[in-house]
Amino acid sequence: MDVILQILLLLICAKLFGELVERAGYPALIGEVAAGILLGPTLLGWVTTNETIEIFADIGIIALLFISGAEMNLKSFLERRNVAVSTAVAGVLVPFAGGALLGYLLDFSQAETLFLAIALSITSIGVSVRILVDYKQLNTIVGTAIVSAAVLDDIIGIFLLGILSAVAMTGTTLAGDSISMGLLIAIVFLVLFVLIAPRALRWFFDLARKTETHEMVYSVAIILALASAWLSQTAGLHYSIGAFIAGLILGEQIRRDRLLFDSLMDFGFGFFVTIFFASIGLLFSFTLETFLSPYIIPLILVAIAGKIIGGYIGSIHFLTRAEALLVGLGMTPRGEIALVVAKVALVGGIIGSALFSAVTVMVIVTIIITPLLMKQGFIRAQITEKESS
Amino acid sequence: MDVILQILLLLICAKLFGELVERAGYPALIGEVAAGILLGPTLLGWVTTNETIEIFADIGIIALLFISGAEMNLKSFLERRNVAVSTAVAGVLVPFAGGALLGYLLDFSQAETLFLAIALSITSIGVSVRILVDYKQLNTIVGTAIVSAAVLDDIIGIFLLGILSAVAMTGTTLAGDSISMGLLIAIVFLVLFVLIAPRALRWFFDLARKTETHEMVYSVAIILALASAWLSQTAGLHYSIGAFIAGLILGEQIRRDRLLFDSLMDFGFGFFVTIFFASIGLLFSFTLETFLSPYIIPLILVAIAGKIIGGYIGSIHFLTRAEALLVGLGMTPRGEIALVVAKVALVGGIIGSALFSAVTVMVIVTIIITPLLMKQGFIRAQITEKESS
Numbered sequence: 146m147d148v149i150l151q152i153l154l155l156l157i158c159a160k161l162f163g164e165l166v167e168r169a170g171y172p173a174l175i176g177e178v179a180a181g182i183l184l185g186p187t188l189l190g191w192v193t194t195n196e197t198i199e200i201f202a203d204i205g206i207i208a209l210l211f212i213s214g215a216e217m218n219l220k221s222f223l224e225r226r227n228v229a230v231s232t233a234v235a236g237v238l239v240p241f242a243g244g245a246l247l248g249y250l251l252d253f254s255q256a257e258t259l260f261l262a263i264a265l266s267i268t269s270i271g272v273s274v275r276i277l278v279d280y281k282q283l284n285t286i287v288g289t290a291i292v293s294a295a296v297l298d299d300i301i302g303i304f305l306l307g308i309l310s311a312v313a314m315t316g317t318t319l320a321g322d323s324i325s326m327g328l329l330i331a332i333v334f335l336v337l338f339v340l341i342a343p344r345a346l347r348w349f350f351d352l353a354r355k356t357e358t359h360e361m362v363y364s365v366a367i368i369l370a371l372a373s374a375w376l377s378q379t380a381g382l383h384y385s386i387g388a389f390i391a392g393l394i395l396g397e398q399i400r401r402d403r404l405l406f407d408s409l410m411d412f413g414f415g416f417f418v419t420i421f422f423a424s425i426g427l428l429f430s431f432t433l434e435t436f437l438s439p440y441i442i443p444l445i446l447v448a449i450a451g452k453i454i455g456g457y458i459g460s461i462h463f464l465t466r467a468e469a470l471l472v473g474l475g476m477t478p479r480g481e482i483a484l485v486v487a488k489v490a491l492v493g494g495i496i497g498s499a500l501f502s503a504v505t506v507m508v509i510v511t512i513i514i515t516p517l518l519m520k521q522g523f524i525r526a527q528i529t530e531k532e533s534s
Numbered sequence: 535m536d537v538i539l540q541i542l543l544l545l546i547c548a549k550l551f552g553e554l555v556e557r558a559g560y561p562a563l564i565g566e567v568a569a570g571i572l573l574g575p576t577l578l579g580w581v582t583t584n585e586t587i588e589i590f591a592d593i594g595i596i597a598l599l600f601i602s603g604a605e606m607n608l609k610s611f612l613e614r615r616n617v618a619v620s621t622a623v624a625g626v627l628v629p630f631a632g633g634a635l636l637g638y639l640l641d642f643s644q645a646e647t648l649f650l651a652i653a654l655s656i657t658s659i660g661v662s663v664r665i666l667v668d669y670k671q672l673n674t675i676v677g678t679a680i681v682s683a684a685v686l687d688d689i690i691g692i693f694l695l696g697i698l699s700a701v702a703m704t705g706t707t708l709a710g711d712s713i714s715m716g717l718l719i720a721i722v723f724l725v726l727f728v729l730i731a732p733r734a735l736r737w738f739f740d741l742a743r744k745t746e747t748h749e750m751v752y753s754v755a756i757i758l759a760l761a762s763a764w765l766s767q768t769a770g771l772h773y774s775i776g777a778f779i780a781g782l783i784l785g786e787q788i789r790r791d792r793l794l795f796d797s798l799m800d801f802g803f804g805f806f807v808t809i810f811f812a813s814i815g816l817l818f819s820f821t822l823e824t825f826l827s828p829y830i831i832p833l834i835l836v837a838i839a840g841k842i843i844g845g846y847i848g849s850i851h852f853l854t855r856a857e858a859l860l861v862g863l864g865m866t867p868r869g870e871i872a873l874v875v876a877k878v879a880l881v882g883g884i885i886g887s888a889l890f891s892a893v894t895v896m897v898i899v900t901i902i903i904t905p906l907l908m909k910q911g912f913i914r915a916q917i918t919e920k921e922s923s
Contacts, residue, residue, distance in 0.1 A: 148589050153760045160753050164745060197586045200537050356553060359796065360804035364549050367805060371542045404796060407748065411797040412805075415749035416756060 151192045152201065152420065158184055159423040172279030172516045174272070174422050178509065181426020194427050198420070203384070204371070205421025206271045206481070208413035210385040211370035213274045213283060213292070214392020215399045215406070222289055222393065228463040229293035235459030236294055236476050237301050240265040240451025247447050251440065256312055257500070260490045263309050264504050265448055267302040269480025269512070270295040270385055275422070276475065276516045278414075280523060287468050287526070290460055291475035299383050300335075302482050304328050310489055327381050334380030338387070342373065343394045350398055362405055367412070369395065383481065428484065429509050435502045444507050449514065452477040467526040474522050477515045479508045540581045541590065541809065547573055548812040561668030561905045563661070563811050567898065570815020583816050587809070592773070593760070594810030595660045595870070597802035599774040600759035602663045602681070603781020604788045604795070605672055611682060611782065614675075617852040618682035624848030625683055625865050626690050629654040629840025636836050640829065645701055646889070649879040652698050653893050654837050656691040658869025658901070659684040660774055664811070665864065665905045669912060676857050676915070679849055680864035688772050689724075691871050693717050699878055716770050723769030727776070731762065732783045739787055751794055756801070758784065772870065817873065818898050824891045833896045838903065841866040856915040863911050866904045868897045 162176030162183075184192040192198075244265040248258025273295050274283070282288045307327045346369055353365035370388045377387025392399075399406050435441065456473025464472065487504040490496045551565030551572075573581040581587075633654040637647025662684050663672070671677045696716045735758055742754035759777045766776025781788075788795050824830065845862030853861065876893040879885045 148585070149592060149760060150764055152589075153757065153764060156753065156760075157757055160750065160757070164750065167746075196537070197589050200541075200586050203538060357556075358803075360800055361549065361553065363800040363804035364545065364808070368542065368546055368549070371538060371545075375539055375542060404793075407793060408797045408800040408804075411749055411752040412801060414747075415752035415797075416801075419753065 148195065148197045151195075151198065154184055154192055155180065155198075155420055155423040156416070159419045163419070167279075171520065172276055174275050174279060175513050175516060177419055177422035178426040178512055181423040182429045182509070183426070184423075185427040185429060187429055187431045192427060194424065198424055198427070201417060202421040202424040205413070205417035205419070205424075206385050207370055207374045207388040208367075208409070209271055209275060209278075209418045209421065210389040211366075211374075211392040212409055212413050213278060214389040214394075215396040215409070216278075216283055217289070217292065217393060217396060218284055219393050219396055221284070222293060225286075225289045225293050228290045228460050229297055231462070232290055232294035232456055232459035232472060232476070233297035233301065236268065236452060236455040236473070237266045237298060239455030239458065240448065241305075243447040243451040247443055251443070256495045259312060260309060260486070260495050260500075261444075263305045264483045264486045264490075264507075265444075265451055265479070266298075266305055267479065267482040267486075268295045268298045268452065268476045269478045269482065269508075270299060270383075270389070271421070272478035272480050272512050272515070273475055275418070276478070276519060279516070280519065282523065286464065287471045287475065290464065290468075290472050291456075294456070294459070294472070294476060296386060296389065298476070299386055299482070300331065302383070303331050303381055306482070306486060306489070309486060309495075310493075312493070312495065331381045334377070334382070338373075338376065338380075338390065342390065346373070346391055346394050347398065350395055354402075359404065362402065363408055363412075366395070366399065366405065366409060385481075425480070425509070425512065428505050430502055431506060432502070434499060435506055438499055438503050440500060440503045441506060444503055445510050448479060448507050448511050449477055465526075467522070471519065471522045471526055474515060474519050477518075478511045480512065483508050537584065537586045540584075540587065543573055543581055544569065544587075544809055544812040545805070548808045552808070556668075560909065561665055563664050563668060564902050564905060566808055566811035567815040567901055570812040571818045571898070572815070573812075574816040574818060576818055576820045581816060583813065587813055587816070590806060591810040591813040594802070594806035594808070594813075595774050596759055596763045596777040597756075597798070598660055598664060598667075598807045598810065599778040600755075600763075600781040601798055601802050602667060602672060603778040603783075604785040604798070605667075606678070606681065606782060606785060607673055608782050608785055610673070611678055614678045614682050617679045617849050618686055620851070621679055621683035621845055621848035621861060621865070622686035622690065625657065625841060625844040625862070626655045626687060628844030628847065629837065630694075632836040632840040636832055640832070645884045648701060649698060649875070649884050649889075650833075652694045653872045653875045653879075653896075654833075654840055654868070655687075655694055656868065656871040656875075657684045657687045657841065657865040658867045658871065658897075659688060659772075659778070660810070661867035661869050661901050661904070662864055664807070665867070665908060668905070669908065671912065675853065676860045676864065679853065679857075679861050680845075683845070683848070683861070683865060685775060685778065687865070688775055688871070689717075689720065691772070692720050692770055695871070695875060695878070698875060698884075699882075701882070701884065720770045723766070723771070727762075727765065727769075727779065731779065735762075735780055735783050736787065739784055748793065751791065752797055752801075755784070755788065755794065755798060774870075814869070814898070814901065817894050819891055820895060821891070823888060824895055827888055827892050829889060829892045830895060833892055834899050837868060837896050837900050838866055854915075856911070860908065860911045860915055863904060863908050866907075867900045869901065872897050 158180035159177040162180045163173030166176035167173045241262045244262035248261045277283045277288045353362045373387035373391035374384035378384040453473035456476040457469045460472040461469040491501045547569035548566040551569045552562030555565035556562045630651045633651035637650045666672045666677045762776035762780035763773035767773035842862035845865040846858045849861040850858040880890045
């Protein structure tokens, strides 16, 4: 029962803080992350990450991406291809360059500099999507641009992570073969998945609807989300990508069954997604050493400025200035991938624990600051719309 | 992702088998347990129990008892006090005596005989409730009698488990003080819980309803279920008892919010409850040694006959003969407590691995056979009702 008590504490605290933050006009996720920080090792120390909590969090991010996919309009998502590609590319290049510059200025080794550049490159699709859901902006032009760019971001992320793993293992960047192999597998998987999955997923889903119990449709929706997530993970992509595509494909059928959609929303936002965000807070370990670290402030500034500028440059040709700024802002949160990158680098001996913990602080700060900044952005964007109309 | 893949396999297989069994006219739980047996160590060996699956199963039984409590009519539940007490007492005494006799006939030691008697005494409230839910008999006179007797059963179980633990640790039955202490704590807790919890639970629940999101009511329902479960576990009772009482208390409010009730049903029966029943199947380890064991057939016969006779004797003064027979049948499944008892005895050196594995087989057999037998019983009871009307 110990782990159940920890989950209970996380859930109570996260829901309470989320509600308070929401009443103050900001997205609940800030409160949920704050709950994890409070209960985690730095402050109270009542809850520590363990395998079970990690699996609850994994199911949380899978549910989040699946539900968000189901909520999005597949057509308008596909229509935004151009803005997605250009935003993703610029949104990775600028913070990558920023990280490289920072490493140079701080006199880091080549491997450390490469690590820094990569850790700053990849948006957390989970956090970005959650902010859009909380602000009810998922299906707007800004929302679709952010999400589609974040999906491509993740594919670029595999490539970068592959390079880093090669450096961590061999000390050189010459393992190009295995990296391109990994990228090839991921792309072949994606193409096959997009070709075959729609038929297969819809067939299974329709089959489930023929059974007598409503729970069966619900179970099959969860099964398809988990299975797609597992497949994409096996192909080397982040598992949230598979869950998101499955959601996009089944969106129309799920939205038509209002009872099912609400029930899945409860499953996600009433339980697992909350635990995912609280578990992010648990990662926060802030010691005096971190506080005194000379990297921490520049790292955070480059993280925020890099994505805002990159996202803005990438999307300005397709959107208004206020919208492009919001796209840049929306891509600012870093998450799972930055943490994986940091772990690979730490284990591979590329970085020390001080830089590792600085990266976790950067992740938490971008997650908490982005929704705060975006609120101003959304208010401003609405003013612009009113003025122009 | 390994554990997620295991959960995925369990869910797919359990839902598929459950559907097939249901189409054949029997409760889905048989198929779910069968799925666990198939995937577990004896046959395919693809899934093994681990801490995370155990926690999913724990949440499953908590959800099952909470939802069943919410589904039951509190008034008619309380009105059945007399039949509950007499059924629980006779339903424990007869299989206890049967176990003692069996131990004597098999020439077991005193401690082994005590173990056997205790392992046969306690009904699995989770399995009994699930069978009633699947047959839609939870709110009938038979259903209420079974569930209320099973709740009291569990309290008797603490007492018996206390005796066994004392024997396992000290080798004597003289640790009466600590056993009565444990029983006293459990009873004081129950009294306090029944006095204080209704006000507290309803107050929290109403508070949650004032928030804007539907997920909040859902989260609070889950929080209250888990918290009550944890409290009852802390007081020495099985955690399902606390969840059941919380469900009973909140029943009226939950049933009024149809969307919430359906969503909780999905949460339970579409996910966690299924994993609980599949995880029971995982425990099944059947070797040639078990098959050749001379205890196994008598053990199963005493397990089934003991509860049928005991439940019949205990309830016949209040019910028709067909109903009393169904009550006895409904109390036949053994589960969690028999397994805990067996584990305590194995670790304490009271029994060997052969008897331990015989008990797990007995548990699985009673779980699978009971719904099969009850179907005949329900058909017969309906015939009797038609004849008498």
